Amino acid sequence: MALDQKVVRRQKLRWRIRAKVKGVANKPRLSVFRSNKDIYVQLIDDATGTTLASANSREKDIVAIAGNKVEKSVLVGKAIANKAKAVGIETAVFDRGGYLYHGRVKAVADGAREGGLKL
Secondary structure: OOOOHHHHHHHHHHHHHHHHOOOOOOOOEEEEEEOOOOEEEEEEEOOOOEEEEEEEOOOHHHHOOOOOHHHHHHHHHHHHHHHHHHHOOOEOEEEOOOOOOOOHHHHHHHHHHHOOOEO
16 A cells, blocks of 8 residues: 555655654644644643643634635634633744644644734
8 A cells, every 4th residue: 555645745744843843831732734724733741751732723612603714724823822821831832743734734834823822
């Protein structure tokens, strides 16, 4: 069974990015995963390997709002910023997860900045 070349390429990009981007407790890594339909983000402390906060486009308050995927990605960014403030995090390192910084990935980063998170 041959692996999809697009998946292999993105995995290599992820590994290259992860070698350079590290998150610590006071400045965690904001990791993005984008599926065809939804988008998921996590604040990760790489020193301990724990997830400090997470948000996704499948949460009830985001699903209830009508809009396209880019608009919902902005809402996910704002949601993760609010959860980060609740945990006491003000800054984070952005990990685009091998995706281009464009479209939904950029919308998450912009939403997080609008919510008050410094990237």
